[in-house]
């Protein structure tokens with residue numbers, strides 16, 4: 402791998418974490434930001450990461466302090482990228498801002514420099530032409546709190562050179578991440594492709610008053626032994642952010658449950674119940690109720706445990722949650738976007754789950770997976786069903 406000198410463009414929430422993690426892993430790192438105010442804020446963020454690495458990873462303080470010190474900063478793009486092997490862009494998620502940044506970067510960066518965008522919702526091909534080097538441009542997507550949620554999703558456009566893709570996969574590993582190679586451009590990468598439908602099915606059941614958030618979380622945590630259910634997770638994201646996303650979707654697609662969900666959450670939001678950050682959301686904090694449930698969280702459920710949970714699923718809550726995850730995972734795999742083990746690893750790490758979707762399918766058996774589709778899937782994909790039929794009697798893992 403030729404990557405040694407890394408420039409992170411944009412020292413905001415994610416950019417500062419990316420720079421810190423890269424420098425901590427031994428790379429020469431600099432941060433570029435649009436103005437001095439941006440750089441000052443970035444330095445403050447870097448300092449604040451030190452206690453987080455100590456608390457969460459038990460990392461040595463002297464190494465962390467040396468990491469902060471080692472990171473150079475500048476507002477002069479031409480100077481900072483003069484010997485860059487890789488520029489990781491983490492500037493605001495707005496197409497026009499990204500386009501003008503890449504136009505300028507393409508003009509001043511040496512030929513050798515690889516450009517990687519951390520964009521979450523825009524696809525790299527939306528602004529690849531502005532880079533002037535589509536063969537050396539791709540997405541390298543990080544998750545918030547990257548020292549814990551340490552996956553790096555690598556996604557090429559159809560123009561990206563294969564050797565560049567492989568080099569960035571290697572780089573992601575070298576900066577302490579689990580690389581998630583994504584073989585074709587796909588909105589939402591792997592993690593959000595799994596997570597968004599999973600949240601939606603829980604939100605829909607709550608909006609339609611089929612079950613309470615606590616009961617939905619309990620059913621999920623009992624079966625899967627994750628340390629949190631969908632509503633506990635929404636409390637961490639924040640009800641304001643989560644509700645704004647569903648509201649924006651409702652404005653586009655008009656789905657009735659989304660309106661009901663937003664209305665319910667708005668009552669909480671008006672009462673200042675924004676989730677963990679304000680001490681109250683679906684749960685009260687500290688010591689949310691779900692931590693008192695007698696569930697051996699983090700311990701991989703046995704096949705028998707999961708089979709039993711599915712067999713006892715009289716109200717369909719577990720089956721619907723599983724189905725949302727299976728459908729998303731099957732879609733990624735059948736359409737050759739990512740391998741099944743890569744999909745499982747992503748879910749393991751970012752969702753702190755002791756079991757991934759394909760492992761869940763192996764545990765309950767393909768016949769049961771097909772049965773769940775037939776009973777609860779309102780939008781059956783015939784290609785996926787053909788694929789599942791072809792898997793009868795087989796497992797994904799040996």
Ligand SMILES: NC(=O)c1ccc[n+]([C@@H]2O[C@H](COP(=O)([O-])OP(=O)(O)OC[C@H]3O[C@@H](n4cnc5c(N)ncnc54)[C@H](O)[C@@H]3O)[C@@H](O)[C@H]2O)c1
Nearest residue numbers: 411412413414415416434435439491492494519520521545
């Ligand atoms: N926030 C997340 O959880 C998250 C997760 C994954 C990916 N991302 C992606 O990372 C990118 C950045 O998100 P963020 O949350 O860190 O944003 P942020 O607003 O916290 O930071 C953006 C930074 O870019 C700087 N900036 C603005 N214009 C610039 C320019 N022209 N050139 C250089 N720097 C400029 C700002 O001063 C700021 O420091 C987005 O593309 C977002 O989709 C965010």
